[in-house]
Amino acid sequence: MLLSLEDVRRTFGGVRAVDGVRFEVGAGEVHGLIGPNGAGKTTLLNLVSGLIRAEGGAISLDGRRIDRLPSHRIAALGITRTYQSIRLFPALTAADNVLVGEHLLRRDPLWKRMLFLPSVRSEERAAREKALHLLARVGLSERAGERAANLSYGEQRRVEIARALASEPRVLLLDEPTAGMNPAEVASIAALIRDLARRGHTVLLVEHNVKLVMDVCERITVLDFGKVIADGVPAAVAKDPAVVAAYLGAER
Amino acid sequence: MNSEALRDLWLTYQSTVAFIGLNGLLALSVYTTLACGQLSLGQAGFMALGAYTSTILTLHAHLPFPVVLAAGTLAPALLAVPLALPVLRLKGVFLAIATIGFGEVVRIFFVNLDYTNGALGLVAIPQRTRLWTIYAALAGALFVLWRIRGSRTGYALEAIREDEPAARTMGIHADAYKLAMMVLGAAFAGLAGALDAHFNFIVVPSSYSFARVVEMLVFAVVGGTAVFYGPVVGAAFLTLLPEVLREVGSRVGMQPGPLRLFVNGLVLLLVILFLPDGLASLPRRIRRRLEARRAAAHAP
Numbered sequence: 001m002l003l004s005l006e007d008v009r010r011t012f013g014g015v016r017a018v019d020g021v022r023f024e025v026g027a028g029e030v031h032g033l034i035g036p037n038g039a040g041k042t043t044l045l046n047l048v049s050g051l052i053r054a055e056g057g058a059i060s061l062d063g064r065r066i067d068r069l070p071s072h073r074i075a076a077l078g079i080t081r082t083y084q085s086i087r088l089f090p091a092l093t094a095a096d097n098v099l100v101g102e103h104l105l106r107r108d109p110l111w112k113r114m115l116f117l118p119s120v121r122s123e124e125r126a127a128r129e130k131a132l133h134l135l136a137r138v139g140l141s142e143r144a145g146e147r148a149a150n151l152s153y154g155e156q157r158r159v160e161i162a163r164a165l166a167s168e169p170r171v172l173l174l175d176e177p178t179a180g181m182n183p184a185e186v187a188s189i190a191a192l193i194r195d196l197a198r199r200g201h202t203v204l205l206v207e208h209n210v211k212l213v214m215d216v217c218e219r220i221t222v223l224d225f226g227k228v229i230a231d232g233v234p235a236a237v238a239k240d241p242a243v244v245a246a247y248l249g250a251e252r
Numbered sequence: 253m254n255s256e257a258l259r260d261l262w263l264t265y266q267s268t269v270a271f272i273g274l275n276g277l278l279a280l281s282v283y284t285t286l287a288c289g290q291l292s293l294g295q296a297g298f299m300a301l302g303a304y305t306s307t308i309l310t311l312h313a314h315l316p317f318p319v320v321l322a323a324g325t326l327a328p329a330l331l332a333v334p335l336a337l338p339v340l341r342l343k344g345v346f347l348a349i350a351t352i353g354f355g356e357v358v359r360i361f362f363v364n365l366d367y368t369n370g371a372l373g374l375v376a377i378p379q380r381t382r383l384w385t386i387y388a389a390l391a392g393a394l395f396v397l398w399r400i401r402g403s404r405t406g407y408a409l410e411a412i413r414e415d416e417p418a419a420r421t422m423g424i425h426a427d428a429y430k431l432a433m434m435v436l437g438a439a440f441a442g443l444a445g446a447l448d449a450h451f452n453f454i455v456v457p458s459s460y461s462f463a464r465v466v467e468m469l470v471f472a473v474v475g476g477t478a479v480f481y482g483p484v485v486g487a488a489f490l491t492l493l494p495e496v497l498r499e500v501g502s503r504v505g506m507q508p509g510p511l512r513l514f515v516n517g518l519v520l521l522l523v524i525l526f527l528p529d530g531l532a533s534l535p536r537r538i539r540r541r542l543e544a545r546r547a548a549a550h551a552p
Binding site for chain 2: 051071074075080081083088089096101104110124
């Protein structure tokens with residue numbers, strides 16, 4: 001298993017936001033993580049990406065423990081993410097945002113640039129071309145030179161995905177990529193995620209849009225009050241009585 | 253204008269030209285940490301360390317000037333490392349307060365150091381700094397910042413300034429970059445301190461007070477921090493302004509000192525209100541305004 005979580009725990013004050021969560025994401029899998037509001041989905045992504053520390057349990061990437069590492073090391077090992085509340089670099093253009101995402105892959109050292117070595121210039125050109133290529137992949141070629149702050153909500157989300165893809169991550173974490181979007185925008189994000197799946201990317205998708213998750217995910221984990229209440233293929237999870245109860249309330 | 257008058261003019265304003273260069277270098281030292289979003293105000297302390305280190309080496313060890321300058325640059329840069337490690341865990345005003353504290357500690361240390369004559373400071377320092385030395389140092393600093401801009405490092409710094417946690421999750425080792433920029437800023441301030449000491453003959457603790465850092469920060473803000481040369485523009489403008497004001501002040505019967513403070517405050521206020529990206533953004537603004545006007549004129 002590429003990404004595995006074992007008995008992961010985290011509390012905020014007295015609230016057990018993530019309470020003994022255990023599930024695995026296989027290589028090349030699009031794995032959905034759903035649950036009602038406050039179920040602990042975003043907390044879980046923050047734990048995996050190292051923004052907050054787990055209080056117990058283990059998170060491993062390819063068998064290697066990552067739950068004690070700082071977030072830049074976790075990114076270097078191959079996990080990048082997008083944010084529910086978009087966190088682009090607002091003053092930078094769309095292309096430059098994606099260029100920042102290439103940080104881990106670029107090697108051009110500063111001293112070579114100080115000496116105007118031609119190898120640096122070709123590396124820089126390649127990096128920019130790659131950024132433009134990624135923007136084309138998310139359908140934003142014409143907006144490459146626009147400052148992130150001036151982009152529409154849907155466009156910003158897509159730039160974030162392109163930025164996260166720029167480091168060629170082994171696991172991509174998407175935190176509610178369709179939050180606050182209109183149906184047309186949701187359809188374009190769904191197409192984008194399907195495209196990622198087809199290209200063999202491993203994706204952990206946190207999402208409120210259950211239809212989208214059922215549609216694009218191979219496996220789904222359902223959280224409620226910080227605990228895993230169901231885990232399996234979409235068809236099985238949809239019928240699971242515990243899931244139905246969590247979403248619609250238990251039958252009396 | 254005959255050659256003698258030109259010579260007089262040059263002699264009168266030579267030191268002003270030198271101070272523009274020195275202040276430019278100091279403004280850049282504040283800019284280096286601002287470039288990655290850190291408001292670090294220990295630059296007067298670093299400047300003092302550069303000035304004292306270089307002066308002691310000149311007066312007591314009689315070392316050649318380039319060696320003295322190198323030591324004056326390196327000493328504060330090295331000290332910036334142990335200072336930055338704990339201090340860079342702080343953000344915003346807390347970082348500002350901690351670094352102001354560092355600057356004051358350095359100043360008070362020299363006030364109480366008998367070896368350097370305490371508050372009286374070191375005098376009769378040979379004048380080794382030439383105008384070209386100052387401007388070579390300034391050009392060097394500008395060159396380094398110019399090459400950083402647009403590089404992998406430059407983008408990492410911008411990302412840290414814009415959103416540090418997001419930058420970290422992109423794999424950017426924010427602490428290392430912040431440390432490096434603090435060291436670079438300390439080196440610039442130390443170099444400026446060493447050059448200043450060997451230009452003005454004298455080194456006294458009172459010239460490295462909190463007011464000095466505020467002055468550097470004002471240079472950077474007035475010039476603008478959106479581009480790397482902005483702080484130098486601000487330093488040049490605010491260093492030249494008192495010279496002009498002296499003329500005006502004497503006509504309206506105002507003392508140059510108070511008038512200078514008043515006008516500096518006014519300039520700062522006007523820039524913050526109407527030119528948030530500083531004086532350096534003025535050409536671009538004017539060009540945009542003209543383009544908009546031209547477009548409006550061509551519109552049917």
